Amino acid sequence: MPADHAMKLELIIKNYGLMEAEEYFLSIPETAAKKAACLPLLHAYVRARDTNRAETFMVKLYELGLVVSPHHYNEMMKLYLATCEYMKVPLVIEQMKRNRIPCNVLSYNLWMNACGEGGRQGVADVEKVFRIMQNDVNVQVGWSSLATLANVYMKAGQAEKAIMVLKNAETKLSTCNRLGYFFLITLYTSLGKKEEVLRLWEVSKAVYGGISCANYICILTSLVKLGDIIEAKRIFTEWESNCKKYDIRVSNVLLGAYMRKGLIEDAESLHAHTLEKGGCPNYKTWEILIEGFVKSHKMDKAIVAMKRALTMLKYCDWRPPHGLILAIAEYLEKHQNFEVANEFITDIRGFGLANISLYKILLRMHLSGGRPHFHILKMIDEDNIEMDNDEILKAFNR
DSSP: OHHHHHHHHHHHHHHHHHHHHHHHHHOOOOOHHHHHHHHHHHHHHHHHHHHHHHHHHHHHHHTTTTTHHHHHHHHHHHHHHTOOOHHHHHHHHHHHHHHTTOOOHHHHHHHHHHTTTTTTTHHHHHHHHHHHHOOOOOOOOOHHHHHHHHHHHHHHOHHHHHHOOOOOOOTOOSSSSHHHHHHHHHHHHHHTOHHHHHHHHHHHHHHHHHSHHHHHHHHHHHHTTTTTTHHHHHHHHHHHHHHHOOOOOHHHHHHHHHHHHTOHHHHHHHHHHHHHHHHOOOOHHHHHHHHHHHHTOHHHHHHHHHHHHTTTGGGGGGGHHHHHHHHHHHHHHHTOOOHHHHHHHHHHTTTTTTOHHHHHHHHHHHTTTTOHHHHHEEEEEEEEOOHHHHHHHHHOOO
16 A cells, blocks of 8 residues: 555665665655655655755656645755755745645745744745735634744744734634643743743643643743743642653753752752652753753762763763763862773773863873873774874873
């Protein structure tokens, strides 16, 4: 079946990459199957932000007569927005008109977003697109389009217009789905309207179904951005009392807020509390803790947190920020802690994170302390890092 080809192509992209997917697409004999499979391949080009391949593929689809819906055009507009080629979006719309392909809601939203990148000058263009959308009998203006318009006004510094549009958007929110509520909450947050954020949060509770962890993360992030940690803590406690499974991502929002404000004791207390509740720290938890400890000069705690973070690297793609690694190395150099320094560089090397800056610190540390340093030179050589004698002397004399 055509849908089977589309699904198989998606699996090929996920497991083998684009080249294998392209070969499979070319091997599909039936037009109907090609038509079903072309959209996942185009989406993959967009996800990879590969403009050349996406445009070439679209030309091929035109030649095969497979571009018959707005979805392909929407994908191209997403690509141009992602690559900041905003001027190409109206050209896509013109192409749709020539080929008699009607715009859907997403088409109009993407078009408005592209026009909105013109700042104050682009607002008039966005309003023009919005009027065209309102006059399109085949399209219903919903909260998403109004939120898009409000966002354009907000970026252009027209806060009053943005709030007026958001009020209109609220009247179109679903009573069965919370998605729109949190889009609007995010926009109200950017406008600095805490009262509206809290009001809409309470209104969202009337929607059928349980409030998700993602919803709690959104409201907590909004309150933290607005500087109201007390209210964020209250809502966090509300989440804890209702959650069936402890999601560390929720507590990370509050943990980050504490650390950024220098409330180290509150952060440590929260971290201990989450462990007692059965929360499992993720890489972000450790990164927040390390950054906070480094910023507050609690380096012994930063080293312990870094060691625990490093144990997670084999399970995810996260890598600790280079600045945090150097901060710990410089601290070890200052205190001439050779044993921990050598253990630290061994751990860092194990994950391919060692570089010339780190080796210079370690080399300088050993040279100034009169310690053997040949093992460091050996590591530098094994890691194929170029470092001449002058650089070694500079490291020593720094």
